[in-house]
Amino acid sequence: MSKRMLAALALATLGLSTAPAGFGSAPPRWAPADSATIHPGTMMYTKGAQCTANFVYRDKAGHVFVGYAAHCAGLGEATDTNGCQAKSLPLGTKVTFNEGGNVTDEGTRLATGTLVYSSWRTMRRLGTTDASTCAYNDLALVKVKPRDVAKVNPSIPFWGGPTGIDTNGTAAGDRVFTFGNSSLRGGAEALSPHTGISLGDDAADGGWSHPLYTVTPGVPGDSGSAFLSEDGKAIGVLSTLGLAPLPASNNIGDLGKELAFARAHSGLKGLRLVKGTEKFSPVL
Incomplete structure (x- = not known):
């Protein structure tokens, strides 16, 4: 038996933990990135409405969560964008993780959260009531059942990462990276990883939104998709498709602000982003 194993056994005998400081349990054993069935980009269905998983999160108790857009559980019209006024499904609502869906079929159910x-x-x-917060604070968390955590990997398919959370915003011309797999693509995996260009942050909204253009604009079902910066950091999640003054652009809500809001009001202590197990590789 190795010295490391002996030390762990001794700590266990004393009732102590080898978990990272500040967390209630050791990190999960993530599924290998190339075989994980729940990951950023996985399709998520709520009462028939489809969105896309963005990032993986943990709390102090060691629970695992997958994020998607809050409007995916909204009860209003698809055009509703004011989260402060729109009604939503209650907490405790079942959300499924699926693959292989199309416009007529939700595909194969992988797990339920x-x-x-x-x-x-x-x-x-x-x-x-703050207009920018109401428009772009669009994050929801789905708890993964303990038995399904072994199906999860936090890496962004194709790109790798995230390497952390972006805190600097974006400048006009900055390149961004995303992975969306809406069922409207009919299973065309080659269209899932794509890049985009930032249009520059608007100081007027307090840093809540990052408008950008992507090679193929986000389509219905891509809502909630993860976006990474040029150094692989998590910038935000896809919230809305721009109509005016920038047609066919996308707006992403700032993840740092969304996560800070969740930490303050969700009751999930120690909530944090989980970094990817795969190295970020911005090569297309």
């Missing part, structure tokens, strides 16, 4: 946090429900409860 539970909606445990919605920025839309939270803002409505708090009476939030």
Whole structure:
């Protein structure tokens, strides 16, 4: 038996933990990136509405969550973008992870999770009124069942990462990277990884939104998709398709702000982004 194993056994005998400081359990054994069935880019269905998984998160208790857009659990029209006013499905709603879906078939169900946090429900409860927050704070978290954690990998398919959370925003011309696999693509995996160009942050919205153009614009079902910066950091998640003044652009909500809001109001202690197991490789 190695010295490391002996030390772990001794700690266990004393009732101590070898988990990372500040967390209630050791990191999960993630599925290999090339065989994981739940990962950023996986399709997620809520009462028939499809969105795309963005990043993987953990809390202090060691629970694992997958993020998607809060509006995916909204009860209004697809054009509703004010999360402070729109009604949403209750926490505890079942959300499924699927693959192989198309416009007529939700595909194969991989696992079932539970909606445990919605920025839309939270803002409505708090009476939030700031226009930018209401428009772009669009993050929901789905808790993965313990038995399904072994199916999860936090890496972005094709690109790798995330390497952390971006805190600097984007400048006009900055390259961004995303992975969306909406069922509207009919299973065309080659269209899932794509790049984009930032249009520059608008200081007027307090850093809540990052407008950009992508090689193939986000389509319905891509909502919630993860976006990475040029150094592989998590910038944000796909919220809306721009109509004016920038037709066919996409707007992504700032993940740093969305996650800070969730930490303050979700009740999930120690909530954090999980970094990818695969090296970020911005090569197309």
